[in-house]
Amino acid sequence: xxxxxxxxxxxxxxxxxANKNLGQNFLIDENIVNQIxxxxxxxxxxxxxxxxxxxxxxxxxxxxxxxxxxCIELDSKMIGILNKRFSQNKNFELINQDVLKTDLKSLIKNxxxxxxxxxKVVANLPYYITTPIIMKLLEEKLDIDSITxxxxxxxxxxxxxxxxxxxxxxxTCTIWYYSEPKIVLDxxxxxxxxxxxxxxxxxxxxxxxxxxxxxxxxELFFKVIKTAFMxxxxxxxxxxxxxxxxxxxxxxxxxxxxxxxxxxxxGEKLTLExxxxxxxxxxxxxxxx
Ligand code: SAM
Numbered sequence: 596x597x598x599x600x601x602x603x604x605x606x607x608x609x610x611x612x613a614n615k616n617l618g619q620n621f622l623i624d625e626n627i628v629n630q631i632x633x634x635x636x637x638x639x640x641x642x643x644x645x646x647x648x649x650x651x652x653x654x655x656x657x658x659x660x661x662x663x664x665x666c667i668e669l670d671s672k673m674i675g676i677l678n679k680r681f682s683q684n685k686n687f688e689l690i691n692q693d694v695l696k697t698d699l700k701s702l703i704k705n706x707x708x709x710x711x712x713x714x715k716v717v718a719n720l721p722y723y724i725t726t727p728i729i730m731k732l733l734e735e736k737l738d739i740d741s742i743t744x745x746x747x748x749x750x751x752x753x754x755x756x757x758x759x760x761x762x763x764x765x766x767t768c769t770i771w772y773y774s775e776p777k778i779v780l781d782x783x784x785x786x787x788x789x790x791x792x793x794x795x796x797x798x799x800x801x802x803x804x805x806x807x808x809x810x811x812x813x814e815l816f817f818k819v820i821k822t823a824f825m826x827x828x829x830x831x832x833x834x835x836x837x838x839x840x841x842x843x844x845x846x847x848x849x850x851x852x853x854x855x856x857x858x859x860x861x862g863e864k865l866t867l868e869x870x871x872x873x874x875x876x877x878x879x880x881x882x883x884x
Pocket of ligand 1 (some may be wrong): 617719
């Protein structure tokens with residue numbers, strides 16, 4: 596039976612219809628499922644955290660390849676189906692929870708059995724919370740090796756861009772600080788039921804062993820970046836003065852001049868190193884926010 600018919604059958608047998616509010620678009624293309632698993636580079640010494648397993652399409656393949664698969668699913672209607680399908684698998688663990696409220700550090704610690712070498716996140720993400728999930732995975736500094744996720748294509752382009760690039764946003768800077776991102780697969784909307792309006796893509800983030808640059812005060816660093824992007828249409832100087840990073844225009848211009856940045860530049864054009872130069876100059880002036 597092909598994946599489309601199998602998905603339809605599971606939904607019919609369990610009287611399930613996709614819940615739009617939970618971002619439910621189920622994969623029905625076997626080829627895409629295989630390519631996601633391949634891109635994730637899953638092996639027997641890996642523990643996989645799957646966010647939003649849904650009916651278990653990706654889960655089934657992950658269970659064949661991984662040492663352990665820990666799934667986090669919010670929709671309790673899916674829990675019965677997943678347990679029926681996989682509870683006999685020794686390497687399967689299911690948690691009925693909102694991933695944004697899950698203590699992932701403890702989850703990794705508790706499930707990391709001796710045979711596990713690396714922890715990887717693999718998911719067809721619920722699109723309505725793509726950004727908070729990725730931010731959580733990166734900012735909590737979890738002991739993970741990579742994150743391979745399906746997201747909206749347009750979002751993927753932003754996530755995989757470099758600071759200073761055309762699509763850069765503050766999340767681009769966070770991602771670039773912690774990881775090496777790349778788009779590994781374009782996915783047409785015909786690969787899901789129900790068919791979403793937008794096209795999708797799979798992005799892989801290889802987590803760097805150490806952050807890409809050395810930063811003295813991470814809180815200040817990300818505060819400056821967020822402030823710069825909060826007012827994208829303004830110049831960097833105006834954004835940083837309005838956001839109270841600098842007390843006034845003169846102070847901001849003087850700082851940028853000293854580190855060789857044009858005062859007319861917009862925040863999205865800066866590299867991580869240049870943001871760090873601004874922070875170091877603030878710290879040198881005793882402004883260690
Ligand atoms: N993995 C399945 C597939 O590829 O066919 C389903 C993917 S579907 C795009 C997203 C899944 O995330 C749904 O099963 C949905 O119920 C689940 N979900 C939505 N919000 C969630 C949350 N806050 N925490 C955990 N799972 C969530």
